[in-house]
Amino acid sequence: MLxxxxxxxxxxxxxxxxxxxxxxxxxxxxxxxYGEGEEAEYVYKVISGAVRTCxxxxxxxxQIEGFYLxxxxxxxxxxxxxxxxxxxxxxxxxxIMPRAALDRAALDDGAAARAxxxxxxxxxxxxxxxxLVLGKKGAAERVVGFLLQMAQRCRGGVVRLPMSxxxxxxxxxxxxxxxxxxxxxxxxxxxxxxxxxxxxxxNLGRLNAFAA
Amino acid sequence: MLxxxxxxxxxxxxxxxxxxxxxxxxxxxxxxxYGEGEEAEYVYKVISGAVRTCxxxxxxxxQIEGFYLxxxxxxxxxxxxxxxxxxxxxxxxxxIMPRAALDRAALDDGAAARAxxxxxxxxxxxxxxxxLVLGKKGAAERVVGFLLQMAQRCRGGVVRLPMSxxxxxxxxxxxxxxxxxxxxxxxxxxxxxxxxxxxxxxNLGRLNAFAA
DNA sequence: CGAGCGTTTGAACAGCGTCAAAACAAGTGG
DNA sequence: CCACTTGTTTTGACGCTGTTCAAACGCTCG
Numbered sequence: 134m135l136x137x138x139x140x141x142x143x144x145x146x147x148x149x150x151x152x153x154x155x156x157x158x159x160x161x162x163x164x165x166x167y168g169e170g171e172e173a174e175y176v177y178k179v180i181s182g183a184v185r186t187c188x189x190x191x192x193x194x195x196q197i198e199g200f201y202l203x204x205x206x207x208x209x210x211x212x213x214x215x216x217x218x219x220x221x222x223x224x225x226x227x228x229i230m231p232r233a234a235l236d237r238a239a240l241d242d243g244a245a246a247r248a249x250x251x252x253x254x255x256x257x258x259x260x261x262x263x264x265l266v267l268g269k270k271g272a273a274e275r276v277v278g279f280l281l282q283m284a285q286r287c288r289g290g291v292v293r294l295p296m297s298x299x300x301x302x303x304x305x306x307x308x309x310x311x312x313x314x315x316x317x318x319x320x321x322x323x324x325x326x327x328x329x330x331x332x333x334x335x336n337l338g339r340l341n342a343f344a345a
Numbered sequence: 346m347l348x349x350x351x352x353x354x355x356x357x358x359x360x361x362x363x364x365x366x367x368x369x370x371x372x373x374x375x376x377x378x379y380g381e382g383e384e385a386e387y388v389y390k391v392i393s394g395a396v397r398t399c400x401x402x403x404x405x406x407x408q409i410e411g412f413y414l415x416x417x418x419x420x421x422x423x424x425x426x427x428x429x430x431x432x433x434x435x436x437x438x439x440x441i442m443p444r445a446a447l448d449r450a451a452l453d454d455g456a457a458a459r460a461x462x463x464x465x466x467x468x469x470x471x472x473x474x475x476x477l478v479l480g481k482k483g484a485a486e487r488v489v490g491f492l493l494q495m496a497q498r499c500r501g502g503v504v505r506l507p508m509s510x511x512x513x514x515x516x517x518x519x520x521x522x523x524x525x526x527x528x529x530x531x532x533x534x535x536x537x538x539x540x541x542x543x544x545x546x547x548n549l550g551r552l553n554a555f556a557a
Numbered sequence: 558c559g560a561g562c563g564t565t566t567g568a569a570c571a572g573c574g575t576c577a578a579a580a581c582a583a584g585t586g587g
Numbered sequence: 588c589c590a591c592t593t594g595t596t597t598t599g600a601c602g603c604t605g606t607t608c609a610a611a612c613g614c615t616c617g
Contacts, residue, residue, distance in 0.1 A: 188477065192557050196480035198473060211466030216473060239459050246458030247451050253465035254423030260472045261410060261428060265400065267479040268408035268518045270574080272605065298564065306480045311605055313565055330564060330614085345404050482606085484573070510596065520574055525597055542582085542596060 140229075147178045147206055147230055150248035152238050154178065154228035160221035166208075169218040173210040175229050179203050182225025183295035186217040187303065197304040199259065200296060202286055209235075209252060222295045267306055274345035275305040276315045280325065281344065284335050291334045298330070319343065352441075359390045359418055359442055362460040364450050366390065366440035372433035378420075381430040385422040387441050391415050394437025395507035398429040399515065409516040411471065412508060414498055421447075421464060434507045479518055486557035487517040488527040492537065493556065496547050503546045510542070531555065 140156040147154055157180060160166055166177065169188055177184075184201040198217045201207045208219060210232075238245035266278035279301060283292045294301070298309045305312065316333075319325045324343055326334040352368040359366055369392060372378055378389065381400055389396075396413040398420075410429045413419045420431060422444075450457035478490035491513060495504045506513070510521040517524065528545075531537045536555055538546040 190477070190481070190557065194480075194482075194557075196477055198476065211463055212470070216470070239462065240455060243452060243455050243458050246455055246462060250451065250458060250462040250465055251423055253462055253469055257465055257469045257472060258424070258428065260469060260476060264410065264472060264476055264479065265402070265408055267476065268406075268515075269402070270406075270518065270604095303480075306482065308606060309564080310566085310607085314605090317565070345402060345406075482572095521596080522575085522598085523573060526573095529597070 147176060147228060148248055148252060150242075150244040152230065152234050152245070154230045155234070157226055157228045160225050160227070162221055162223045164221050166219040166221060166227065167215050169215065171215050171218075173208065173213060173215050174232055175208060176206065176232055176235060177208040177219070177230075178206050178228040180226040180228055182227075183222040184219055184225060184227070185222055185296065185300055185304075186219045188217045195303045196306070197300060199263065200283075200300075200304070202295075206252060206256075209249075209256070211253070222300070263304075269345060271345060272305075272307055272311050272315045273318065273343050275307060276301075276312060276319065277324070277340055277343045277345075279305055280333065280335060280340065284337070290337065291328070291332065294331045294333065359388060359440065360460055360464060362454075362456040364442065364446050364457070366442045367446070369438055369440045372437045372439070374433055374435045376433050378431040378433060378439065379427050381427065383427050383430075385420065385425060385427050386444055387420060388418065388444055388447060389420045389431070389442075390418050390440040392438040392440055394439075395434040396431055396437060396439070397434055397508065397512055397516075398431045400429045407515045408518070409512060411475065412495075412512075412516070414507075418464060418468075421461075421468070423465070434512070475516075481557060483557060484517075484519055484523050484527045485530065485555050487519060488513075488524060488531070489536070489552055489555045489557075491517055492545065492547060492552065496549070502549065503540070503544065506543045506545065 140158055146152065160182075166184065167175075179201050181203055183203075184207060186198040186201070186207060187195050188198065189195050199207070200222070208215065210216070235245070235249065239249055262282060266275055266282070269275050269278060280292065283294065284290070287293070296304075298312050302309045302312045316325070316327060319340075320327050322339070322343075324336050324339040326336070328334060352370050358364065372394075378396065379387075391413050393415055396419060398410040398413070399407050400410065401407050411419070412434070420427065422428070447457070447461065451461055474494060478487055478494070481487050481490060492504065495506065496502070499505070510524050514521045514524045528537070528539060531552075532539050534551070534555075536548050536551040538548070540546060
C-alpha cells in the first residue's frame with residue numbers, strides 16, 4: 134500500500150536503540166495503510182493523526198484491535214504477515230522503516246533486540262488491557278473502560294476522539310446504538326460531558342463508579 | 346509463592362537460545378503459582394498439568410487471560426510485576442527460571458534477546474486470537490472459538506478440557522449456565538460429541554458453520 | 558441553503574444473565 | 588457394596604440488557 138502519497142525522508146528513530154525511520158508517508162481518512170494478511174514488510178509510527186487496526190470475521194463483522202495515536206508504534210509483527218489491517222482514522226502521517234532493517238539490527242545489536250522485546254511486551258500489555266475491557270459484561274463498563282484508556286493516553290480530563298461511534302462499537306464488541314445510548318446515559322449521570330460527538334470531558338471520580 | 350512443594354533441578358531450557366531452567370516445582374489443583382501484582386521474579390514453563398492466568402476487577406469478577414498446557418511458557422513480563430495471577434488447573438509441574446538470568450542473557454547474547462522478542466510476539470499473537478473470540482457477540486461463536494483454539498493446541502479431533510465450566514465462562518466473558526447450554530446445543534446440532542464433561546470430540550466441518 | 562453522513566433516540570424483540578432445582582460424578586465411611 | 592456427602596454440570600423459568608429495525612436530528616461540506 135505504498136502508492137499515491139509522496140514519500141519523504143523521516144530522520145527520527147521509531148524508538149530508542151532502533152535504527153532511524155527511512156521515510157514518512159501521508160494517508161487520507163479511511164485509507165488503508167496495509168491489509169489483513171499482507172506481508173509485514175514495514176513497521177510504522179504515527180507522527181500525526183490516528184490509526185486503527187482491525188480484522189473481519191467470516192460473517193463480515195469487524196473487530197478493531199487497537200487505536201494508535203501520535204507517538205505510537207504499530208505493524209510490528211514477528212511472523213511474516215499482518216494479522217490485522219491498518220487504516221487511517223483521519224488524515225495521518227506515519228514514519229516508516231523496513232522490517233528487514235530491524236531484523237538486521239536485532240542480529241548484530243543486543244540493545245536493538247532488547248528494544249524489540251520491550252516494544253512487543255508493551256503491545257502485549259495494551260492488548261491485555263483491551264482484553265479486560267472486552268471481558269466485561271455491561272455496556273457501561275466497557276465504554277468507561279475505553280474512555281479511561283483514552284484519557285490515560287491523552288493525559289487530560291478532556292479527550293478528543295478521532296474515531297467514529299462505529300469504530301468504538303467495533304472496538305468494544307457493541308453496536309453503535311448501544312455506544313451512543315451509553316454515552317448519553319453517562320452524561321445524564323454526570324460522569325462525562327459531551328462537547329460535540331467527538332470530544333468528551335471526563336469526571337474521573339464519578340466515572341470510576343461505573344468502571345465495574 | 347515458592348513454599349510447600351520441594352524444588353527439584355530442571356535441566357531443560359525454557360526455549361531454544363535461552364538458558365536452561367534452574368529448577369522445577371509441583372503445584373496442587375487451584376494452588377496459586379504467583380499472585381496478581383506480585384513481583385515478576387521468575388518465568389515458568391508447564392511440564393505437566395495445566396495453568397490459568399487471571400485477574401479480578403473491582404466487582405470481583407474474574408477474567409481469565411489464558412490457559413497454558415504442557416510445553417507452554419507463562420509469566421514472562423517485561424515490566425516489574427505480574428499483571429495476572431497464575432493458578433494450577435490440576436496437579437501441575439512447572440519448570441522455573443529466574444527472570445534475572447534472562448535479563449542477563451539478553452544483555453550479552455543477541456540470540457537470547459531475539460528469542461525473548463519471539464516469545465513475546467507469540468504471546469501477543471495468542472492474546473489477539475483471544476481478543477477476536479471475545480469480540481464475538483453470540484455465545485455459540487465464542488464457545489466454538491474456544492474449542493477450535495484448544496483443538497489446534499492439542500492437534501486432535503478429541504479434546505481433553507483440563508478446566509471447569511467456570512474457567513471457560515470466565516475466559517469467554519459468559520456465565521457457566523450459558524457455556525453449558527451452548528455445549529448441549531452444539532451437541533444436539535451434531536457439531537460436537539461430549540464424552541463426559543471434560544472431553545469433547547469435535548466435528549470440525551460442522552463446527553465451522555457456527556464459527557460466525 | 559441543501560445534501561449526505563454520522564449520531565441520537567424510540568419501540569419491539571431476542572438472547573444472555575439470574576435464580577433455583579435437579580442430575581451427575583467422585584470420594585468417604587459404614 | 589451401598590449410603591451419604593460434596594462439588595460440578597445440566598436444565599428450567601423468568602427478567603433485564605443489548606440488538607434490531609426505524610425514524611428524527613445535527614454536523615460538515617459542497
